Amino acid sequence: MFIKNLPHKTVERLSQYRRALLMILSKEKTHVFSHEIAQMLHITPVQVRRDLMLIGYSGNLRKGYDIKELIELIGKIIDSERGQRVAVVGLGNLGKAFISYFKGKRSKLSMIAAFDINPEKINRVFDGVPCYHINQLPEIIKQNNISIGIITVPSEQAPEIAESLVLSGIKGILNYTPKPLNVPAYVYLEEYDMITSLEKVAFFAKKNDERFK
Amino acid sequence: MFIKNLPHKTVERLSQYRRALLMILSKEKTHVFSHEIAQMLHITPVQVRRDLMLIGYSGNLRKGYDIKELIELIGKIIDSERGQRVAVVGLGNLGKAFISYFKGKRSKLSMIAAFDINPEKINRVFDGVPCYHINQLPEIIKQNNISIGIITVPSEQAPEIAESLVLSGIKGILNYTPKPLNVPAYVYLEEYDMITSLEKVAFFAKKNDERFK
DNA sequence: GTCGACATGTTAATAAAATCACATCAAAAA
DNA sequence: TTTTTGATGTGATTTTATTAACATGTCGAC
Numbered sequence: 001m002f003i004k005n006l007p008h009k010t011v012e013r014l015s016q017y018r019r020a021l022l023m024i025l026s027k028e029k030t031h032v033f034s035h036e037i038a039q040m041l042h043i044t045p046v047q048v049r050r051d052l053m054l055i056g057y058s059g060n061l062r063k064g065y066d067i068k069e070l071i072e073l074i075g076k077i078i079d080s081e082r083g084q085r086v087a088v089v090g091l092g093n094l095g096k097a098f099i100s101y102f103k104g105k106r107s108k109l110s111m112i113a114a115f116d117i118n119p120e121k122i123n124r125v126f127d128g129v130p131c132y133h134i135n136q137l138p139e140i141i142k143q144n145n146i147s148i149g150i151i152t153v154p155s156e157q158a159p160e161i162a163e164s165l166v167l168s169g170i171k172g173i174l175n176y177t178p179k180p181l182n183v184p185a186y187v188y189l190e191e192y193d194m195i196t197s198l199e200k201v202a203f204f205a206k207k208n209d210e211r212f213k
Numbered sequence: 214m215f216i217k218n219l220p221h222k223t224v225e226r227l228s229q230y231r232r233a234l235l236m237i238l239s240k241e242k243t244h245v246f247s248h249e250i251a252q253m254l255h256i257t258p259v260q261v262r263r264d265l266m267l268i269g270y271s272g273n274l275r276k277g278y279d280i281k282e283l284i285e286l287i288g289k290i291i292d293s294e295r296g297q298r299v300a301v302v303g304l305g306n307l308g309k310a311f312i313s314y315f316k317g318k319r320s321k322l323s324m325i326a327a328f329d330i331n332p333e334k335i336n337r338v339f340d341g342v343p344c345y346h347i348n349q350l351p352e353i354i355k356q357n358n359i360s361i362g363i364i365t366v367p368s369e370q371a372p373e374i375a376e377s378l379v380l381s382g383i384k385g386i387l388n389y390t391p392k393p394l395n396v397p398a399y400v401y402l403e404e405y406d407m408i409t410s411l412e413k414v415a416f417f418a419k420k421n422d423e424r425f426k
Numbered sequence: 427g428t429c430g431a432c433a434t435g436t437t438a439a440t441a442a443a444a445t446c447a448c449a450t451c452a453a454a455a456a
Numbered sequence: 457t458t459t460t461t462g463a464t465g466t467g468a469t470t471t472t473a474t475t476a477a478c479a480t481g482t483c484g485a486c
Binding site: 246247248258262263265266271272273274275276277278 | 462463464465466
Binding site for chain 1: 219221224225228229232253254255291292293297299305306307309310311313314315318320321322360361363365384385386387391393394395398399400401403405406407408409410411412413414415416417418419420421422425
């Protein structure tokens with residue numbers, strides 16, 4: 001399914017719509033209104049309708065949107081038909097958090113491998129995911145056709161890991177390290193830094209506080 | 214220090230500038246050019262200059278920006294003069310990751326407490342941070358004047374935790390749960406969902422792949 | 427039947443963020 | 457001195473994202 005140039009924010013929200021819809025889907029409730037979706041995610045109904053417009057989905061004027069149909073359509077758009085395989089590099093607390101959190105979420109994404117350098121972790125299975133030594137990374141990535149890598153190693157090591165992932169043919173990287181990475185244009189890179197988020201919250205909390213005082 | 218209405222994105226970058234600058238600060242290197250900062254963070258020099266303009270900082274036309282001065286100025290803007298105290302609710306893998314990650318980062322933010330319900334964790338210290346039972350939360354938050362809460366509990370419990378934090382007088386919340394929260398306007402709320410991020414990477418990786426094929 | 431209530435779908439307007447384009451200036455080089 | 461180089465600072469523009477406004481359509485009530 002092709003929709004040209006879906007905005008980044010819309011893609012994020014589609015993922016959230018789907019999850020919210022999966023939660024409320026039931027025998028009794030087969031349809032949902034834009035304002036209901038909006039309320040669940042604390043956004044406006046217009047935003048929801050606009051997003052659905054962008055993916056070309058039409059609801060029923062009186063009943064709202066068919067939940068099941070909508071879930072399926074979102075899947076057709078954001079999932080890859082053949083599924084995508086994911087690996088976590090760095091099985092520290094954050095890597096583990098990701099894996100546990102991921103587990104059980106049904107999805108076209110499957111968590112295939114973890115990598116670390118700690119001998120105690122290597123060749124063991126964490127939450128269903130086997131852990132290998134980092135120098136097996138290229139081999140395992142290629143063999144299993146893993147296309148997405150999540151980097152949760154200490155930041156100094158992030159650049160070499162990224163390079164190794166790219167050389168192994170990865171298509172997308174999610175970097176949780178504060179070290180900004182350099183990747184070629186054909187690899188999609190998303191970065192998230194927890195400390196920055198915290199400082200942002202601190203800043204706006206302070207500001208809010210002054211404003212409401 | 215007051216600058217009216219700094220854009221969200223600028224605040225995020227200021228946090229990153231500061232960290233990058235702290236890394237390169239040394240006796241030999243006292244000044245930095247906008248294009249150097251830009252290169253470190255993979256953004257454009259104009260973006261950097263624009264951000265610095267917004268906080269009213271002027272560089273030297275020939276030498277660039279005084280690193281030390283800039284670090285200090287950013288501190289004056291994004292830090293709270295009296296410091297802010299932070300607590301993590303939920304000492305699972307993610308909560309631990311946050312604490313370890315946070316440790317040692319010098320800053321006006323101090324991690325004061327963790328909360329959990331697991332008896333094995335309660336009344337023990339993790340990475341310098343004491344862990345209490347969740348029903349002590351209001352008490353500890355108030356006593357220690359904690360103004361920022363990070364939520365890393367399982368998502369079902371997130372709403373009640375958020376409510377409890379708000380009632381205890383928290384000023385900002387960072388929610389790592391996929392459950393969108395409801396808080397009054399005087400509390401700043403930032404939400405981040407790892408699964409959504411991953412799905413986003415998956416989507417754009419797929420798209421990129423098609424485009425470059 | 428027709429009217430009112432209430433959703434959807436979409437164009438237009440606005441706001442937020444990033445980028446372009448260039449005036450300006452200081453120092454080194456000619 | 458004068459010119460060239462290479463940086464900053466910022467108005468103007470473009471791009472991205474959100475919100476407003478409203479035309480349209482369907483069902484139930486009367």
